[in-house]
Amino acid sequence: MSEEEQSEDSSLPDAAATPPFAGQTAAVETEHAAAPRPVIIEPMTPSRSFWTRIDRPFVFGFLLTLGGLAAVVLGLAFTSLSTVLIYIALALFAALGLDPSVRFLERRGLSRALSVVVVILGLIVVVGLILWMVLPIVIDQIASFVRSVPGMIQEFTRSDIYATLDDQFGDQFQDLVADVQKFLVDPGNIAAIGGGALQIGASIANAISGVIVVLVLTLYFLATLPAMKTGLLRLAPARDRARAADITDQITDSVGGYVMGMVVLAFCNAVLAFLLYLFLDLPFPPLMATVAFCITLIPLVGSVIFWIIGTSLALFTNPIAALIFAIVYLVYMQIEAYVITPRVMNKAVAVPGSLVVIGALAGGTLLGLLGALVAVPVAASILIIVKQVWIPRQDARV
Numbered sequence: 001m002s003e004e005e006q007s008e009d010s011s012l013p014d015a016a017a018t019p020p021f022a023g024q025t026a027a028v029e030t031e032h033a034a035a036p037r038p039v040i041i042e043p044m045t046p047s048r049s050f051w052t053r054i055d056r057p058f059v060f061g062f063l064l065t066l067g068g069l070a071a072v073v074l075g076l077a078f079t080s081l082s083t084v085l086i087y088i089a090l091a092l093f094a095a096l097g098l099d100p101s102v103r104f105l106e107r108r109g110l111s112r113a114l115s116v117v118v119v120i121l122g123l124i125v126v127v128g129l130i131l132w133m134v135l136p137i138v139i140d141q142i143a144s145f146v147r148s149v150p151g152m153i154q155e156f157t158r159s160d161i162y163a164t165l166d167d168q169f170g171d172q173f174q175d176l177v178a179d180v181q182k183f184l185v186d187p188g189n190i191a192a193i194g195g196g197a198l199q200i201g202a203s204i205a206n207a208i209s210g211v212i213v214v215l216v217l218t219l220y221f222l223a224t225l226p227a228m229k230t231g232l233l234r235l236a237p238a239r240d241r242a243r244a245a246d247i248t249d250q251i252t253d254s255v256g257g258y259v260m261g262m263v264v265l266a267f268c269n270a271v272l273a274f275l276l277y278l279f280l281d282l283p284f285p286p287l288m289a290t291v292a293f294c295i296t297l298i299p300l301v302g303s304v305i306f307w308i309i310g311t312s313l314a315l316f317t318n319p320i321a322a323l324i325f326a327i328v329y330l331v332y333m334q335i336e337a338y339v340i341t342p343r344v345m346n347k348a349v350a351v352p353g354s355l356v357v358i359g360a361l362a363g364g365t366l367l368g369l370l371g372a373l374v375a376v377p378v379a380a381s382i383l384i385i386v387k388q389v390w391i392p393r394q395d396a397r398v
Helices: 003-011 022-034 048-055 057-080 082-107 112-157 160-169 171-185 187-193 196-223 225-233 238-279 285-295 302-317 319-344 353-396
Strands: none
Touching: 057 082, 082 112, 082 196, 082 225, 082 238, 082 353, 112 160, 112 171, 112 196, 112 285, 112 302, 160 171, 196 225, 225 238, 238 285, 238 302, 238 319, 238 353, 285 302, 302 319
8 A cells, every 4th residue: 555545544534433423422312311111010018917917817816806896896885875876966957957047147246156045045935835835735635546546446437438448358357457446445555555654754754855965965066066167177188178168068058958948848747737637627636737747857758658647547537538638738748849848948959859768768777767857968968079079070080
């Protein structure tokens, strides 16, 4: 090779020795950075303490037995405290029902404490007047009703309706009426229904003490309801307290409106039952008015139950009057369902009729009359929580 060729080769840059320019370096680093790295997932090993207990049957059985005993003790404690829990539930619902009246007085310038005192005193006066005027009459009519049941059955056996039923069912219907009459004629059977005179007296004493306890608890709950709401809201995270306060207000307003609405509707049913029994010359108008008030507190089905009871009792006395009562009360039930109830229950949340029936049946099965009474407010509260919390979260998901 000549010297000129060697000089030309030496003047050319060495590609292997020359470093890359900045842009090329960045591109190479980006390619390396973008390359996915393998993720190593370590298998989760269960707790050694758990498997240690499994490997030791005695320890596992001992812990399982302790859990079962704890569940039994809690169940027995709940059963023993069932009466107290019922009192608390009644007082809480009564306080929520009276809270709209207290807030009405607060908007008129009265303090919370003074408003509570005025509402409670008004409630005591109204209940006292009702008991003073109605209770003696109701007790007297209960005794008269028990004494007159055999005569009513005798009158029924001479009616045309009895003859029609006798033709349809024959000896079976006659035996049924005879057994009912034989049972009701014996005073011992009537006393046995209530558990005897001693049991009746104890029940009356327990009822009076229960009313006093519920009244005192209602007073405390009504006076401290805002503080109870505030304490409940402090359990929620700070970012959610405004929303929780709004939901709590909706629930309390709904329950309060429902309780007051049911009392108003039950009072309307009681007045109608009293007037119908009085004008149709049927027996025991005050007693039937009291029965109507108590039974129609049960949502949706209470009016139907009293319609059957009132018509059946009137049927033993005067079939024509019973027919008139059945027609008039049936018309009132339609008016109540489509006119009165929407106006009275305007502040209570709308609950589908199917949920009302299911809730009333489930509550009545679990807690009797109290469960049937509180089933609809509980269902309304659950619906509010579902609409305000669960559905928005589901809508936010993609």
